[in-house]
Amino acid sequence: xxxxVNALLYQARAGCQWRYLPHDLPPKSAVYYYFAKxxxxxxxxxxxxxxxxxxxxxxxxxxxxxxxxxGLPDGAGRHERAEGDDRAGSxxxxxxxxxxxCH
Numbered sequence: 001x002x003x004x005v006n007a008l009l010y011q012a013r014a015g016c017q018w019r020y021l022p023h024d025l026p027p028k029s030a031v032y033y034y035f036a037k038x039x040x041x042x043x044x045x046x047x048x049x050x051x052x053x054x055x056x057x058x059x060x061x062x063x064x065x066x067x068x069x070x071g072l073p074d075g076a077g078r079h080e081r082a083e084g085d086d087r088a089g090s091x092x093x094x095x096x097x098x099x100x101x102c103h
Contacts, residue, residue, distance in 0.1 A: 007031040
């Protein structure tokens with residue numbers, strides 16, 4: 001299974017056609033089978049969301065990027081802007097526990 005994931009990561013990074021996957025990876029039919037299965041059942045989206053959340057937490061950032069959140073109408077984002085919240089800062093503010101719902 002690890003080789004299937006390696007092949008999917010290679011294809012995503014290289015942007016190559018399925019038929020051009022290196023020969024030391026599993027056959028393209030097997031790789032595409034799992035890609036399509038995981039795409040259709042929501043696994044790809046779930047993994048992407050979890051990895052995005054982990055990366056943002058590692059860098060001590062809020063779950064939702066400020067640029068996206070600020071472009072929404074009032075109350076449409078996941079988090080309300082706290083009074084005195086400085087958006088012109090470095091973006092390195094520590095998120096509170098209520099903002100960490102990536103689990």
